[in-house]
Amino acid sequence: SITINGEGTLAGVLTNAGSAIIINGAGIHVTLIDLKINGSGTALFGVRIINAAAVNIEDCQIYGFGLAGSSRGVNIESNTGNVKVHIGNTKIYNNAQFGVASQPVSGSTVQLALNHVSIFDTNGSAVDIKNDTKATIAESNLTNNAGAGVFAELSTADVNVYNSVLSNNVFGVTVGNGGNPVVRLSGSQITDNTTDGIHINSGSVLTHNNNAIANNAGAQATSGSLNTQ
Numbered sequence: 001s002i003t004i005n006g007e008g009t010l011a012g013v014l015t016n017a018g019s020a021i022i023i024n025g026a027g028i029h030v031t032l033i034d035l036k037i038n039g040s041g042t043a044l045f046g047v048r049i050i051n052a053a054a055v056n057i058e059d060c061q062i063y064g065f066g067l068a069g070s071s072r073g074v075n076i077e078s079n080t081g082n083v084k085v086h087i088g089n090t091k092i093y094n095n096a097q098f099g100v101a102s103q104p105v106s107g108s109t110v111q112l113a114l115n116h117v118s119i120f121d122t123n124g125s126a127v128d129i130k131n132d133t134k135a136t137i138a139e140s141n142l143t144n145n146a147g148a149g150v151f152a153e154l155s156t157a158d159v160n161v162y163n164s165v166l167s168n169n170v171f172g173v174t175v176g177n178g179g180n181p182v183v184r185l186s187g188s189q190i191t192d193n194t195t196d197g198i199h200i201n202s203g204s205v206l207t208h209n210n211n212a213i214a215n216n217a218g219a220q221a222t223s224g225s226l227n228t229q
Contacts, residue, residue, distance in 0.1 A: 012036035024050040039065035071096035078104040103130040125151040154179035176202030
């Protein structure tokens with residue numbers, strides 16, 4: 001377990017190939033604070049999570065991971081047990097495929113929380129949840145991305161979006177890519193997305209009926225409502 005804390009200084013990691021930071025240790029707790037993580041336009045992953053108990057990324061900037069079709073700001077590929085990943089007060093931008101992606105191997109699970117995170121200028125989706133992940137996105141801005149603000153792909157993807165902005169992407173929310181995932185929306189703004197605000201291939205997008213979903217170029221209807229207590 002380790003904490004890397006750049007608070008109060010100018011601290012960062014610069015790489016032009018591979019991953020800037022790799023986390024790979026059974027049962028470890030890793031915290032990254034106040035770092036600028038720069039992929040020089042050519043590197044693969046900013047933070048690559050292979051094995052850990054918990055990872056906390058706070059007050060960081062992750063950018064410039066530009067390997068076309070592959071690069072991600074944060075890539076979660078946990079290969080054992082359950083990993084908890086928290087990302088807070090962080091900017092993730094100018095990456096080639098996804099801002100944050102979760103695809104653990106079979107038999108592993110991810111609990112992912114994004115709080116006050118901005119993801120923008122990504123050539124794919126801001127957040128891509130493929131399988132075996134429960135994600136909560138709160139008070140975050142997922143804007144100006146060339147894919148979806150949130151893309152939930154397979155049946156074991158479960159995403160809650162609260163008080164967030166998903167605007168000026170190609171899609172606000174996309175669900176379904178061979179599975180039946182679920183996305184729940186509360187208090188969020190989904191506007192000015194250029195193809196669809198809500199794009200449903202399969203699965204469901206459920207609303208607490210307190211969202212602003214408007215002014216998207218195409219479909220923007222959710223698939224069902226939830227009671228609010």
